[in-house]
Amino acid sequence: MSKTIIQVNQLRKDFYVGEITVHALRGVNLEIREGEFVAIMGTSGSGKSTMLNILGCLDKPTSGSYFLDGISMGELSKNELAALRNIKLGFVFQSYNLLSRTTALENVELPLFYNSKIKSKERRERAEAALEAVGLTDRMHHMPNQLSGGQQQRVAIARSLVNDPVVILADEATGNLDTRTSFEIMALLQDLNQKGKTIVFVTHEADIAKFMTRQVVFRDGHIIREELVTNRNNAVELLKNLPLEELV
Amino acid sequence: MNYINSMKIALNALKRNKFRSFLTMLGIIIGVASVIVMLAIGQGSKKSIQDQMASMGTNLIFAMPGSEQKGGVRMGSSDAQNMKLSDIDAIEKDCPAISDVSPEVRASGQAVNGNQNWPTTIYGVNNKYFSIRKYTIGTGRSFSENEIQTYAKVCLVGQTVVENLFGKNDPIGQSVRFKNIPLLIIGVLGEKGENGMGQDQDDLVIAPYTTVQKRILAITHIQSIAASAVSESQNNAAITQITRSLRNSHKIKEGAEDDFRVRSQSEMVQTFSSISDIMTVLLGAISGISLLVGGIGIMNIMYVSVTERTREIGLRLSVGGRGNDILLQFLIESILLSVFGGVIGISLGILATQLMSSVMNWPVVITTISVVMAFLVCSAIGIFFGWYPARKAASLNPIDALRYE
Ligand SMILES: Nc1ncnc2c1ncn2[C@@H]1O[C@H](COP(=O)(O)OP(=O)(O)OP(=O)(O)O)[C@@H](O)[C@H]1O
Ligand SMILES: [Mg+2]
Numbered sequence: 001m002s003k004t005i006i007q008v009n010q011l012r013k014d015f016y017v018g019e020i021t022v023h024a025l026r027g028v029n030l031e032i033r034e035g036e037f038v039a040i041m042g043t044s045g046s047g048k049s050t051m052l053n054i055l056g057c058l059d060k061p062t063s064g065s066y067f068l069d070g071i072s073m074g075e076l077s078k079n080e081l082a083a084l085r086n087i088k089l090g091f092v093f094q095s096y097n098l099l100s101r102t103t104a105l106e107n108v109e110l111p112l113f114y115n116s117k118i119k120s121k122e123r124r125e126r127a128e129a130a131l132e133a134v135g136l137t138d139r140m141h142h143m144p145n146q147l148s149g150g151q152q153q154r155v156a157i158a159r160s161l162v163n164d165p166v167v168i169l170a171d172e173a174t175g176n177l178d179t180r181t182s183f184e185i186m187a188l189l190q191d192l193n194q195k196g197k198t199i200v201f202v203t204h205e206a207d208i209a210k211f212m213t214r215q216v217v218f219r220d221g222h223i224i225r226e227e228l229v230t231n232r233n234n235a236v237e238l239l240k241n242l243p244l245e246e247l248v
Numbered sequence: 249m250n251y252i253n254s255m256k257i258a259l260n261a262l263k264r265n266k267f268r269s270f271l272t273m274l275g276i277i278i279g280v281a282s283v284i285v286m287l288a289i290g291q292g293s294k295k296s297i298q299d300q301m302a303s304m305g306t307n308l309i310f311a312m313p314g315s316e317q318k319g320g321v322r323m324g325s326s327d328a329q330n331m332k333l334s335d336i337d338a339i340e341k342d343c344p345a346i347s348d349v350s351p352e353v354r355a356s357g358q359a360v361n362g363n364q365n366w367p368t369t370i371y372g373v374n375n376k377y378f379s380i381r382k383y384t385i386g387t388g389r390s391f392s393e394n395e396i397q398t399y400a401k402v403c404l405v406g407q408t409v410v411e412n413l414f415g416k417n418d419p420i421g422q423s424v425r426f427k428n429i430p431l432l433i434i435g436v437l438g439e440k441g442e443n444g445m446g447q448d449q450d451d452l453v454i455a456p457y458t459t460v461q462k463r464i465l466a467i468t469h470i471q472s473i474a475a476s477a478v479s480e481s482q483n484n485a486a487i488t489q490i491t492r493s494l495r496n497s498h499k500i501k502e503g504a505e506d507d508f509r510v511r512s513q514s515e516m517v518q519t520f521s522s523i524s525d526i527m528t529v530l531l532g533a534i535s536g537i538s539l540l541v542g543g544i545g546i547m548n549i550m551y552v553s554v555t556e557r558t559r560e561i562g563l564r565l566s567v568g569g570r571g572n573d574i575l576l577q578f579l580i581e582s583i584l585l586s587v588f589g590g591v592i593g594i595s596l597g598i599l600a601t602q603l604m605s606s607v608m609n610w611p612v613v614i615t616t617i618s619v620v621m622a623f624l625v626c627s628a629i630g631i632f633f634g635w636y637p638a639r640k641a642a643s644l645n646p647i648d649a650l651r652y653e
Contacts, residue, residue, distance in 0.1 A: 053647050056566070058565075058566055058646040058647040058650065059645075059646075059647045078570070078571060079570045079571070079572070082565065082568050082569065082570040082571075083568065083570070084568075085565075085566060085567065085568045086567065086568020086569075087568070091566050091567070093650075097559065097562075097563045097566075097650070099264075099560060099563070100264070101264040101265075102260065102264060106260070110563075110564070110567055111567035111568055113250075113253045113256070113257055114250075114253070114564075114567065114568040114569045114570070114573055115568065116250035116253065159567070163567075163568075
């Protein structure tokens with residue numbers, strides 16, 4: 001059996017807004033293994049983003065334990081968490097979050113800038129390779145405002161790949177894109193997953209979740225359902241059948 | 249932490265906002281340039297005062313009647329008649345630190361040549377006076393000991409007097425009337441220009457002191473004594489010796505006040521230099537304020553950009569930037585801004601200074617100290633005013649920064 005990448009137990013997260021306490025997560029247990037492509041689903045406000053942010057070490061849980069690649073997150077300092085994000089994690093955001101007036105290549109290089117072990121030559125080579133992997137070799141020197149939304153998201157995926165993370169975390173990464181472009185992104189992610197990359201993907205769209213290997217459904221801060229996807233969609237095939245006129 | 253990477257990141261961030269970076273630097277540029285210019289003007293005027301004073305002779309010493317004002321009534325020095333020719337002989341005998349000494353009597357009036365006349369001053373002196381006051385004899389000669397003994401009606405004239413009374417003609421051999429006394433011109437003084445106080449040092453007539461005493465003023469006392477110390481370092485010794493000699497000659501009792509004053513030119517140089525020092529400090533302070541304003545400008549922009557770039561900071565944190573990396577980035581940005589601004593400002597200041605000296609003929613001096621100071625102040629401003637916004641950026645929580653709207 002493949003090794004465990006993510007292991008959370010009794011994870012809770014409370015937000016305090018004035019007098020009110022919001023229980024965003026109310027005791028979540030989840031295990032994700034290497035090579036999985038997990039969809040985190042649920043209605044709006046069910047705690048999906050909160051969960052992903054904690055998995056991504058961007059936020060700390062109120063209680064509960066979290067092991068990433070065998071390391072307990074609870075005991076790490078801010079700087080250690082930053083170093084961990086730098087080496088082990090890749091993020092893809094709904095709104096791409098690219099640096100404006102900065103070329104695609106430089107955007108992809110960004111995580112490597114914070115790793116002092118990587119020299120500038122290697123940094124460039126790895127960024128070029130990551131852009132090649134997302135099919136943007138010819139757009140390397142374009143600025144974000146010269147790229148379409150889909151292309152920008154692919155730059156963001158390249159950025160999440162460039163440090164060769166143990167897991168890529170994506171929050172509504174197709175939320176701003178049309179169907180065809182979403183499918184293209186899914187094709188890219190399926191390809192990456194095929195090559196062994198573990199991916200956790202937050203979405204509330206059922207047809208997007210169909211591309212993944214497992215679905216985890218949240219409601220009200222609990223996981224209410226977990227199931228393997230039985231007849232999994234293949235994005236490349238769907239794209240072939242997708243009528244072009246639909247876009248016009 | 250990787251400083252080279254932080255430097256690259258900061259440089260890229262500045263490049264992404266070229267115009268804003270330039271505007272931010274503008275405050276520093278103007279501040280530094282004005283500091284450089286103001287200090288150059290201040291230092292320049294000090295130097296030119298010192299130079300001009302030095303042209304009057306730095307080992308020059310005067311003695312004149314009158315006492316230090318220490319309460320009570322001060323005697324009007326121009327009326328005093330307590331200085332005698334015998335004082336000069338005594339000084340020559342008593343004072344090893346004095347190389348030359350000359351009596352001085354003065355009269356103001358019109359110098360007349362035919363239908364030309366010119367208001368000037370006639371100085372009655374001996375022929376050591378020329379070296380004491382650093383006058384040279386341009387053409388002609390000085391007067392002889394015999395001419396002094398016989399109250400000879402001879403004189404030397406300064407360039408200004410020549411210009412106004414004789415135009416382009418050679419004045420030597422001609423005569424000039426002063427208080428109706430015709431004086432034969434036997435020499436013309438070399439040109440000296442203005443002194444540190446803007447007085448024309450060429451506007452004078454020099455005659456034997458006996459001539460001025462007897463024929464023009466009808467007095468037997470002298471009005472003041474001009475002397476030169478052996479060297480500038482002997483100034484104080486010379487002052488002490490003259491004082492002692494004069495007290496002796498004037499029979500002043502132990503403990504009683506002097507009835508004369510002794511001053512050295514170098515004291516006056518110091519007084520004037522310290523006045524222009526005060527001016528330099530004032531000018532520097534005023535431009536320092538503009539530098540401060542420039543610094544606050546940097547702080548303002550950095551502060552705004554921390555807020556504006558919160559999402560960027562969030563992103564940097566999410567891909568593994570540590571708080572310290574962010575702090576360093578913002579700090580380097582503000583240091584780069586102020587140092588670039590400083591370098592441009594220094595160049596601009598030097599340029600403006602050169603322009604001032606070549607176009608307006610202002611005396612300016614750029615000292616290395618002022619350039620180094622300006623540069624250090626700029627760097628300090630960068631660190632000082634960049635620190636707070638940078639600190640703020642570094643303390644942001646990744647998720648809060650990413651969520652920021
Ligand atoms: N910073 C915060 N402060 C206070 N409450 C918060 C904060 N972040 C999230 N919450 C609350 O926590 C709950 C879960 O929010 P979360 O963002 O995880 O939902 P979500 O499942 O991602 O929803 P959506 O699909 O709309 O993105 C919500 O009730 C939300 O209001
Ligand atoms: Mg969400």
